[in-house]
Amino acid sequence: MLKGRHLIDPMDFTLEEIQEILVLSEEIILNPNDYSDICKGKILANLFYEPSTRTRFSFEAAMLRLGGQVIGFSEAISSSVSKGESIADTIRTVGCYADISAIRHPKEGSSKIASQYSSIPVINAGDGGHQHPTQTLTDLLTIKSIKGNLDNNVIGICGDLKFGRTVHSLIKSMSRYKNNKFVLISPKKLSIPDYISKEVLKKNNIEYLEIEKMDDVIKDLDILYMTRVQKERFFNEDEYLKLKDSYILNKEKMNKAKEDMIVMHPLPRVNEISYEVDEDPRACYFEQAKYGMYARMALIAKLLGVN
Amino acid sequence: MLKGRHLIDPMDFTLEEIQEILVLSEEIILNPNDYSDICKGKILANLFYEPSTRTRFSFEAAMLRLGGQVIGFSEAISSSVSKGESIADTIRTVGCYADISAIRHPKEGSSKIASQYSSIPVINAGDGGHQHPTQTLTDLLTIKSIKGNLDNNVIGICGDLKFGRTVHSLIKSMSRYKNNKFVLISPKKLSIPDYISKEVLKKNNIEYLEIEKMDDVIKDLDILYMTRVQKERFFNEDEYLKLKDSYILNKEKMNKAKEDMIVMHPLPRVNEISYEVDEDPRACYFEQAKYGMYARMALIAKLLGVN
Amino acid sequence: MLKGRHLIDPMDFTLEEIQEILVLSEEIILNPNDYSDICKGKILANLFYEPSTRTRFSFEAAMLRLGGQVIGFSEAISSSVSKGESIADTIRTVGCYADISAIRHPKEGSSKIASQYSSIPVINAGDGGHQHPTQTLTDLLTIKSIKGNLDNNVIGICGDLKFGRTVHSLIKSMSRYKNNKFVLISPKKLSIPDYISKEVLKKNNIEYLEIEKMDDVIKDLDILYMTRVQKERFFNEDEYLKLKDSYILNKEKMNKAKEDMIVMHPLPRVNEISYEVDEDPRACYFEQAKYGMYARMALIAKLLGVN
Known part of the structure; x- marks a missing residue:
C-alpha cells in the first residue's frame, strides 16, 4: 500500500512496490488520456530550496498531466526560510494548502526531517549529495x-x-x-x-x-x-x-x-x-x-x- | 454587495460584509466539492513585490481549489518594475490578463494606489508595516x-x-x-x-x-x-x-x-x-x-x- | 499550415498565415467560451532567461484561457543554465515535458538555435535587440x-x-x-x-x-x-x-x-x-x-x- 507514504530514500520501497509504480508508469504511457484527470482538485507543492529546473519541470508536468495543480518556489530566496523558519514548520504549513509535496534541498536529510512532521506525502527531490529517489x-x-x-x-x-x-x-x-x-x-x-x-x-x-x-x-x-x-x-x-x-x-x-x-x-x-x-x-x-x-x-x- | 470591490484595509468591509465572507468560508469547509469549479476560467494575478511564501501559497491554493488559475511573480527582481514601471501601469496591464489581483508590496499605500487605477478587484496582501487584511x-x-x-x-x-x-x-x-x-x-x-x-x-x-x-x-x-x-x-x-x-x-x-x-x-x-x-x-x-x-x-x- | 511550426522572426509567416492568426484572434475575442478548453491537456513551457513580466504574463494568461497549463522559469538564475547546459539540450529536455515553448533570451539568435533542436513548436518571446514577433x-x-x-x-x-x-x-x-x-x-x-x-x-x-x-x-x-x-x-x-x-x-x-x-x-x-x-x-x-x-x-x- 503506497497511499499516504513518503519517498525519501530509493530503498524505502520494496521490489514489489517499485514494480507497482513501474507497471502504472507503463499503463500511463500507453493510455495517457485515462489518467489525465485523476488528480483533479489535488495540489502538489514543489519546495525547491535550490534551483533544479529539470527536476522541477518534471514534477510540475507530471502533476499537470494528471489534472492536478502545482504551487511552489524554485529557490530559497523567495521563501519564508529567509525569515528563519524551520523546515518542520514549513511542511506543516504547506500541508494546509497542498496534498503532496516534493522537496529539493542542499542539506542532506532535509526531506527526511520534513517527512517526520508532515501531514501529506513528501517526495525527496534531491537532498545534497545524498539521495534522489x-x-x-x-x-x-x-x-x-x-x-x-x-x-x-x-x-x-x-x-x-x-x-x-x-x-x-x-x-x-x-x-x-x-x-x-x-x-x-x-x-x-x-x-x-x-x-x-x-x-x-x-x-x-x-x-x-x-x-x-x-x-x-x-x-x-x-x-x-x-x-x-x-x-x-x-x-x-x-x-x-x-x-x-x-x-x-x-x-x-x-x-x-x-x-x-x-x-x-x-x-x-x-x-x-x-x-x-x-x-x-x-x-x-x-x-x-x-x-x-x-x-x-x-x-x-x-x-x-x-x- | 462585494462583487467588484477591493480589499485594502481590514476596515473596508462592514460587519455584515465580513459576516458574509465568514459564512461562505464555513460553507466551503463543509462542502469543498460544491465550490471546486466556481472560478473556472478566472485568473488571479499574484503581484508579490517582496517574498512571502506562506501568503502567496495561501492565495494560490485558494484560487486553484476554486477551479481558477494563477499567474504572478514572487519578488520584484523578476518583474517589469526593474524597468521603472509605476504600479498604476502594472495593475492596468495586469487587468488585461487577469480577473483579480493580490498585491504584496514593501511600501505602505501601494495596494491603495493600485486599486485606484485597477479595472479588476485588488486585494492587499500586505503593504509594509501598514495593513494585511x-x-x-x-x-x-x-x-x-x-x-x-x-x-x-x-x-x-x-x-x-x-x-x-x-x-x-x-x-x-x-x-x-x-x-x-x-x-x-x-x-x-x-x-x-x-x-x-x-x-x-x-x-x-x-x-x-x-x-x-x-x-x-x-x-x-x-x-x-x-x-x-x-x-x-x-x-x-x-x-x-x-x-x-x-x-x-x-x-x-x-x-x-x-x-x-x-x-x-x-x-x-x-x-x-x-x-x-x-x-x-x-x-x-x-x-x-x-x-x-x-x-x-x-x-x-x-x-x-x-x- | 501553421501546426508544428516555429515563430522566430516576424517575417516567418506569410501574409495569409498572419491573416489566419488575426482572424482566429478576433473569433476568440467574440466567443471566448468556445475556446476555453481547446488546449486542455497541453503544456506551455515559458523559458524566460531574462525577466519580462508583461510578456510572460501575456503568454501564461493566453495558455490558461485556452484551458492549457504552464511551466517555466522567469530568470536564468533559477534554471539549469547555471550548470552550463546548452540551450539545445534545454529545449530537447523541455520537449519531453511540454507541448509548446516560448523563449525569451538576452542573446540574439537563441530562439533560432533552440528551434533547430526542438521537437515542439518554439515561439521567440524576444531575443536581445533582435526580434519579438x-x-x-x-x-x-x-x-x-x-x-x-x-x-x-x-x-x-x-x-x-x-x-x-x-x-x-x-x-x-x-x-x-x-x-x-x-x-x-x-x-x-x-x-x-x-x-x-x-x-x-x-x-x-x-x-x-x-x-x-x-x-x-x-x-x-x-x-x-x-x-x-x-x-x-x-x-x-x-x-x-x-x-x-x-x-x-x-x-x-x-x-x-x-x-x-x-x-x-x-x-x-x-x-x-x-x-x-x-x-x-x-x-x-x-x-x-x-x-x-x-x-x-x-x-x-x-x-x-x-x-
Whole structure:
C-alpha cells in the first residue's frame, strides 16, 4: 500500500512496490488520456530550496498531466526560510494548502526531517549529495522499458562515482534484481566509495569491475550510464580542469559498443557526451527524461491513492 | 454587495460584509466539492513585490481549489518594475490578463494606489508595516470556527505590538464585536501605539490591560495571540538580541492557561513558541493557516461574484 | 499550415498565415467560451532567461484561457543554465515535458538555435535587440481591430528607432500591406538604421519621412506608435539623461492630432507618455496589451493545431 507514504530514500520501497509504480508508469504511457484527470482538485507543492529546473519541470508536468495543480518556489530566496523558519514548520504549513509535496534541498536529510512532521506525502527531490529517489525510478523505468528487463544486464557506470548521488542509488537498486553486473569506470580519485563497493556489492556477491578506461570495456556493456563531472564537488579548479575531459563519450567509442547497448545520462550534461552521439539511436538520455515524467506521474498517483 | 470591490484595509468591509465572507468560508469547509469549479476560467494575478511564501501559497491554493488559475511573480527582481514601471501601469496591464489581483508590496499605500487605477478587484496582501487584511479575515474565521463566537472573549496579544501589522488590525476588527477585552503583553519599548490604544480602544470604551509579563495573565485568557519579533523592525542588532527571547510561550506557561484557551500565531514563528507546545491541543496556529486558505477562497469568490 | 511550426522572426509567416492568426484572434475575442478548453491537456513551457513580466504574463494568461497549463522559469538564475547546459539540450529536455515553448533570451539568435533542436513548436518571446514577433502580431491585431484596416495608414513611430526591436518588426510587417506611409520621429542619434530604411522602405518604394520633432507632423498621423527610451541601450548616463525627455507625448500635442488617431505603445512606458494622456479615448496602449493576449491565444492554438 503506497497511499499516504513518503519517498525519501530509493530503498524505502520494496521490489514489489517499485514494480507497482513501474507497471502504472507503463499503463500511463500507453493510455495517457485515462489518467489525465485523476488528480483533479489535488495540489502538489514543489519546495525547491535550490534551483533544479529539470527536476522541477518534471514534477510540475507530471502533476499537470494528471489534472492536478502545482504551487511552489524554485529557490530559497523567495521563501519564508529567509525569515528563519524551520523546515518542520514549513511542511506543516504547506500541508494546509497542498496534498503532496516534493522537496529539493542542499542539506542532506532535509526531506527526511520534513517527512517526520508532515501531514501529506513528501517526495525527496534531491537532498545534497545524498539521495534522489525519483531519478532512480526514472532510471529503472527507462531500463525496463527499453531493455525490456531489469535482470541480466552488464551495466557500465562512468564519471564521478565518488560524489554522484544518482549513481549510488542506481547501484543499490539494480543490485536488488537478478544477475546484473557492474563495470565502474572512473578516475581513481573519483572511484566508488566503500559503503557501496563493500556494503552493497561485495556483501551481496554481485560481480563488479573497477577500471579507469572506458575503451577497454565498452564492448561488453548492455547499458552505459554516463554522469556529469560536477564542478562544485571538486576541491579546487585545477583538479577539476585536469579531470573533467577524461571521460567523454564520442562516436569513436560508440563504434566499439554493442548494437543494442543504451546510453543513459541523468542530465544536464556538460561535455561528457559529444553532440555527435545524440544522433545515435542508442542514445537514450532524452527519452530517459520523458520516462522521468511518467515515473513521477505514477509515483504521485500512488502516493495520493488516486490511480 | 462585494462583487467588484477591493480589499485594502481590514476596515473596508462592514460587519455584515465580513459576516458574509465568514459564512461562505464555513460553507466551503463543509462542502469543498460544491465550490471546486466556481472560478473556472478566472485568473488571479499574484503581484508579490517582496517574498512571502506562506501568503502567496495561501492565495494560490485558494484560487486553484476554486477551479481558477494563477499567474504572478514572487519578488520584484523578476518583474517589469526593474524597468521603472509605476504600479498604476502594472495593475492596468495586469487587468488585461487577469480577473483579480493580490498585491504584496514593501511600501505602505501601494495596494491603495493600485486599486485606484485597477479595472479588476485588488486585494492587499500586505503593504509594509501598514495593513494585511486577509490575515485579519483568517484570524476572525479561526476564532469564530474554534471558539464559536467573535464576542465575549478575553484576548491576549503578545510580542511586538508596536510594529506588528496583524496585531493592529486584529484589535480594530475584534473591537467591532461585543464585549471583547484585550490583554496587551509586550516590552514597554514595543507596546501598542497611541493610535490604537487611544483612537480605537479608549474611544470605544473597550476594556484593556497593558502588561509586561505573560505569566501574570495567561490564566485569564480565552485567546492567546502570539507574534514574531521581526528582526527587520529593530533599530540595531543588540536591541533585537536583548528582547527577542523575552516573550516565549512554553509548556510551563501553557499549564497555567485555561483548558479551552486557544493559541494563535500568524506564522512564520522563529522561537516565540517552543516546539513542545505544538503537541498541545490548544495550539491552533497550523489550523489557522488552513482557515486562512478558506477565508481567501471565500473572499475571492465574493469579489468575483461567482459564489 | 501553421501546426508544428516555429515563430522566430516576424517575417516567418506569410501574409495569409498572419491573416489566419488575426482572424482566429478576433473569433476568440467574440466567443471566448468556445475556446476555453481547446488546449486542455497541453503544456506551455515559458523559458524566460531574462525577466519580462508583461510578456510572460501575456503568454501564461493566453495558455490558461485556452484551458492549457504552464511551466517555466522567469530568470536564468533559477534554471539549469547555471550548470552550463546548452540551450539545445534545454529545449530537447523541455520537449519531453511540454507541448509548446516560448523563449525569451538576452542573446540574439537563441530562439533560432533552440528551434533547430526542438521537437515542439518554439515561439521567440524576444531575443536581445533582435526580434519579438508576438509583439508584432499584437500590433497588427490592435491596428486591424481598432482602425479596421491594415492598409492606407499614416504611421508615426516615435522614440528610439535605432535600438527598438519592436519598431523594426512593425515597419517590416506594415510594409507588406498596401499604401502605408511612415513618419519616423527620433533624435538623429537614434534614427532608423540603414537595413530598415534602405533594405525595407526604399527597396519597396514605401513613402517615409524622417523628422526630429513630433509637433510638426502629429496632425497627419492615423497611428502614433510611441516607444520607450531604454536606458540599457545607451552608452553612458549623460547621453541618456540628455535625450530621454525629448520625445514625450502630452495633452498639448494630442490636441493637434486627428480625432481618430490611435496612440500605441509596447509598454512598459517610463515617462514618454504623460499620465494625462491616459484618459484620452485615443490612448490605446492598455487595450493593445489585451490584444496581445488574444494574439498569443490564436498563435498557440494554431501552432498546436487545436483550433
